Amino acid sequence: MIKTRKFKIASLLILLVVICSLFTGCATKNASPPQATTQTITDQAGRSVTIPAQINRCYYTSPLGMIMIYSLAPDKMVGWSMQLTDKEKKYIPAQYTSLPFLGGVQMNSKINTEELLKAKPDVIFSVGPDPLTAASKSDADKLQQQLNIPVIVVDGDINSTEKAYTFIGHLLGVEDKAKELAAYCSKTMQEVTAVTQAIPEQNRVKVYYAEGPKGLATEPKGSSHSLVLDLVNGNNVAQVDAKGGSGMSNVSMEQVLKWNPDVILTWSMDSGGAYDFIRTSPDWKNITAVKSKKVFQIPSYPFNWFDRPPSVNRFLGLKWLAATLYPDAYKVDMVKEVKSFYSLFYHADLSDDDAKQLLAQ
Numbered sequence: 001m002i003k004t005r006k007f008k009i010a011s012l013l014i015l016l017v018v019i020c021s022l023f024t025g026c027a028t029k030n031a032s033p034p035q036a037t038t039q040t041i042t043d044q045a046g047r048s049v050t051i052p053a054q055i056n057r058c059y060y061t062s063p064l065g066m067i068m069i070y071s072l073a074p075d076k077m078v079g080w081s082m083q084l085t086d087k088e089k090k091y092i093p094a095q096y097t098s099l100p101f102l103g104g105v106q107m108n109s110k111i112n113t114e115e116l117l118k119a120k121p122d123v124i125f126s127v128g129p130d131p132l133t134a135a136s137k138s139d140a141d142k143l144q145q146q147l148n149i150p151v152i153v154v155d156g157d158i159n160s161t162e163k164a165y166t167f168i169g170h171l172l173g174v175e176d177k178a179k180e181l182a183a184y185c186s187k188t189m190q191e192v193t194a195v196t197q198a199i200p201e202q203n204r205v206k207v208y209y210a211e212g213p214k215g216l217a218t219e220p221k222g223s224s225h226s227l228v229l230d231l232v233n234g235n236n237v238a239q240v241d242a243k244g245g246s247g248m249s250n251v252s253m254e255q256v257l258k259w260n261p262d263v264i265l266t267w268s269m270d271s272g273g274a275y276d277f278i279r280t281s282p283d284w285k286n287i288t289a290v291k292s293k294k295v296f297q298i299p300s301y302p303f304n305w306f307d308r309p310p311s312v313n314r315f316l317g318l319k320w321l322a323a324t325l326y327p328d329a330y331k332v333d334m335v336k337e338v339k340s341f342y343s344l345f346y347h348a349d350l351s352d353d354d355a356k357q358l359l360a361q
Contacts, residue, residue: 044160044167045132045153047140052150055122055172061143062106063309064156065127068164070096071181071312071345073172078102078119081111082309087270088302091348105143113147124149125168127156129224129310158227161185161312184344185315189231192318195330196233204235205325208261208289215266215274215284216256217248225307228314229265232322237261253283263325264289265306268297296324299358302346316341320359334359 040050057078060066066081074096081104089097102119103111106128124147126140132155144151152171154164162182169178209226211217219226221236225247229236237259240249264287267273275297278284289295298306298317305317319337322330338355342348350358 041152041171043140043153044155044164045137045140047137047153049144049150049152051152051171052122057119057121058123058125058172059102059116059119059121060104060125060127061111061151062104062126062128063303064129064311065125065154066104067303067309067311067313068127068154068168069125069172072165072169072177073174074347076172078121079116084302085270091302091342091346091350093347096347105139117147121149123171124151125154126151127154127164129156131157156310158231158310158314159189161315181312181345184341185312188315188318192322192330193231193233196231196322196326199233199326199329204233206237206259206262207234207325208237208256208259208264210256210264210266210274210278211248213272213274213277215264215278216253217250219247220249223247224310227310228306228317228321231318232325234263234321234325256284257287260287261289262292262294264295265298265321266295267304268300271300271304273297301358312345316345 036053038050039053040048043049056076058069058073058076059078060069060081063082066077069077074093077096077099079100079102081102083101084092084097100115100119101112102116103109105111124143126136126143128136130136132153136153140151140153154168156164162185165178165182165185166175169175169182207229209218209229211219218238218240219236220238220240220242221230223242226236226238238249238251239259240251240255243249264278266275266278269276275295279290279295284290298304299320303309303311303313305313305320307314316338319330319332320334323332323334335352335355338358339350339352342350342355
């Protein structure tokens with residue numbers, strides 16, 4: 001009797017083990033595979049970079065990349081690569097203006113590596129205005145080794161904007177926003193250049209781009225800093241050698257008088273420019289642009305529409321400059337355009353008066 005009972009108990013135990021193993025096997029078969037925590041990508045310089053599978057925090061080596069990320073995914077920013085002034089902050093939502101200034105690697109500036117490491121970005125985007133070269137790769141590799149943070153190189157050429165937005169948008173998981181911004185940039189480029197490139201040479205407006213506090217520095221045709229002027233087919237009168245890098249070739253007052261431009265573009269006094277000086281100085285009074293009151297201050301808040309930094313802000317600049325130089329050929333409601341651009345790219349809702357104030361700078 002006792003043996004029979006022991007046999008039954010043993011049989012039940014064996015049966016339980018078999019049932020448990022069956023359920024365990026099913027559970028194992030149905031369990032989802034573990035999610036990968038990293039992925040390896042090829043950046044736009046052809047570098048193989050291992051990055052987190054999901055990017056929640058990012059930084060950038062320059063204002064060019066900073067503005068692109070801000071327009072795409074501001075909530076993923078860990079800081080600013082340029083210091084914002086109070087006037088610039090006016091056009092950026094408060095939740096982003098409180099982010100720290102962490103510096104960059106362009107224009108002789110430096111990254112605050114100690115504070116950047118504290119911010120713990122998942123990746124750093126290296127987006128520069130110059131063509132991608134072996135130096136682009138080398139610099140990215142060095143920075144990656146120094147910080148032990150993946151560095152992703154992106155082509156910052158204005159004609160590659162659509163590809164850059166698509167690439168970054170995919171990495172950050174904001175494909176729809178990237179598609180929207182890329183479409184705006186592509187449409188703007190096609191629309192503006194179709195009109196302005198059709199303007200006959202004899203009708204092209206003579207333009208001088210006056211840089212610096214006295215207006216006696218400039219950029220010749222072909223300079224990356226005067227690209228917007230070239231794209232809208234303005235006749236850049238500056239016949240000087242390009243300096244490269246930060247630009248700003250020095251010229252004399254005699255040269256400017258000889259060129260005698262129809263239009264002068266310059267910076268605001270707040271930006272270290274010569275807008276007020278050119279309009280009031282007796283040295284400039286005999287130039288056609290001054291006499292006809294066609295000295296224009298380039299709108300610059302929160303980011304300059306023409307250059308410095310040379311990022312996607314220039315697409316609004318294309319519309320503004322085309323409408324300024326060729327109002328009969330390029331007809332556009334600039335108040336409407338400013339409000340639309342600032343909402344789409346800068347996450348800021350402007351009134352008509354806000355837009356008019358920007359345009360009147």
